[in-house]
Amino acid sequence: MIAKLKKAIEKIEASKKPIKIISHFDTDGITSAAIFSRAMQRWNKKFSLQIVKGLEEEFIKSLPESHLLIFLDLASGSLDYLREKKTDVIILDHHEIMQEIPDNVLMINPLVEGHEPISGAALCYLFAKTLSDQNKDLASLAVIGMVGDSFEKDIGKTYDEIIKDSDTTVKKGLLLYPSTRSLDRALEWSSNPYIPGVTGSYKGVMELLRDANIQKKDGKFKALYELTEEEMSNLITAIMLRAANSNISDMIGNLYLIKFFNKLEDARELSALINACSRMDSPSICLGFCLGNKKAREEAQKVYIEYKQHLVSALKYVSETEKIAGKNYTIINAKDQIKDTIIGTVASIISHSPVYTQGTIIVALAYNEDKIKVSARIAGKEGRNVREVLTKVVVPMGGEVGGHPNAAGCLISKEQEHQFIEELRKVLDIELVKV
Numbered sequence: 001m002i003a004k005l006k007k008a009i010e011k012i013e014a015s016k017k018p019i020k021i022i023s024h025f026d027t028d029g030i031t032s033a034a035i036f037s038r039a040m041q042r043w044n045k046k047f048s049l050q051i052v053k054g055l056e057e058e059f060i061k062s063l064p065e066s067h068l069l070i071f072l073d074l075a076s077g078s079l080d081y082l083r084e085k086k087t088d089v090i091i092l093d094h095h096e097i098m099q100e101i102p103d104n105v106l107m108i109n110p111l112v113e114g115h116e117p118i119s120g121a122a123l124c125y126l127f128a129k130t131l132s133d134q135n136k137d138l139a140s141l142a143v144i145g146m147v148g149d150s151f152e153k154d155i156g157k158t159y160d161e162i163i164k165d166s167d168t169t170v171k172k173g174l175l176l177y178p179s180t181r182s183l184d185r186a187l188e189w190s191s192n193p194y195i196p197g198v199t200g201s202y203k204g205v206m207e208l209l210r211d212a213n214i215q216k217k218d219g220k221f222k223a224l225y226e227l228t229e230e231e232m233s234n235l236i237t238a239i240m241l242r243a244a245n246s247n248i249s250d251m252i253g254n255l256y257l258i259k260f261f262n263k264l265e266d267a268r269e270l271s272a273l274i275n276a277c278s279r280m281d282s283p284s285i286c287l288g289f290c291l292g293n294k295k296a297r298e299e300a301q302k303v304y305i306e307y308k309q310h311l312v313s314a315l316k317y318v319s320e321t322e323k324i325a326g327k328n329y330t331i332i333n334a335k336d337q338i339k340d341t342i343i344g345t346v347a348s349i350i351s352h353s354p355v356y357t358q359g360t361i362i363v364a365l366a367y368n369e370d371k372i373k374v375s376a377r378i379a380g381k382e383g384r385n386v387r388e389v390l391t392k393v394v395v396p397m398g399g400e401v402g403g404h405p406n407a408a409g410c411l412i413s414k415e416q417e418h419q420f421i422e423e424l425r426k427v428l429d430i431e432l433v434k435v
């Protein structure tokens with residue numbers, strides 16, 4: 001793969017055309033863009049950069065053929081559209097390749113190279129490091145991208161090296177973030193894991209910490225990463241008692257502590273911050289944050305707080321509101337009480353919470369102007385295919401469903417609200433009879 005990266009470097013070096021970089025809007029895409037653009041700056045290459053939610057056919061058509069096009073963390077599924085472009089294309093991506101690779105495309109993808117799976121940011125980091133050893137200081141961003149795309153559970157030798165390059169501290173413990181801030185606040189804000197009676201309740205936090213026998217020291221609580229082994233184990237026990245249905249192995253893993261702005265930070269927290277800013281329509285702020293811009297850092301933190309407040313009140317709303325509950329499903333119609341951009345995140349969080357038994361189908365609805373965003377999830381790891389369930393309901397109504405068997409979504413019009421819920425209940429009840 002390094003040989004392919006060298007080829008990309010030669011291609012960029014030889015190109016007489018201006019360069020346009022396009023990257024994905026999630027944490028991995030933003031950190032990919034940050035690494036790649038910093039490497040280009042140091043290389044004295046001029047470029048423009050755009051962050052996108054996805055690659056629609058129309059968007060690719062609109063891209064200038066007067067430019068060398070570079071895609072980061074996306075485009076492996078859009079090769080047939082890119083084939084039509086009368087210009088050279090370089091792709092650094094780790095997603096599945098759906099079509100044949102066209103002649104005008106230089107594809108660098110670990111899946112093609114027989115390389116171990118890595119995220120887009122790790123791939124961009126390998127590019128930057130191949131270009132110059134000076135770029136080794138960008139390794140922390142690759143660690144953030146790694147947790148952003150959940151590559152941290154099964155680490156191979158590429159990540160071992162990135163972790164070494166970035167001077168990351170790895171510590172085993174409870175997967176609660178930020179592990180670098182005082183524990184009481186981290187617990188109060190914790191949405192993943194969502195701890196019943198503790199998330200969103202400072203009184204509940206105090207009771208939990210008392211049960212775990214963790215006391216304040218010099219007027220404040222320690223951070224999670226500072227806990228002794230005994231304290232860590234007491235805390236996990238106290239949480240397990242409140243979250244009886246959850247799987248302990250999902251809650252324990254490695255904490256990744258990186259230095260960022262000269263401070264020790266939890267990579268998961270930074271990943272969440274970047275993701276939040278992007279979802280609140282501020283990708284340029286989180287990009288500036290990744291690149292070490294002080295002003296962007298302040299703004300990113302403000303947007304992140306807004307996002308978290310919105311998320312916690314959304315979860316509170318869900319726990320208190322009346323739901324449509326069947327034997328093996330729950331429908332939450334949040335109407336205009338939850339933002340449509342976070343309804344999917346809300347559905348995901350509650351699907352991981354122990355409140356719902358394994359296999360329960362969760363469908364959440366939120367208004368988006370004259371439309372309704374629908375998100376469906378399956379609680380736990382196993383259950384029926386929620387994409388199929390939504391498809392059965394929505395396709396006869398003229399809609400389209402996207403997603404996976406355990407996480408899917410669609411858009412319907414507001415007029416279809418009642419019809420949708422009625423049809424959905426019918427399908428869910430019938431499915432149950434069949435099982």
Ligand SMILES: [Mn+2]
Pocket residue numbers: 028029073094119120121149
């Ligand atoms: Mn990615």
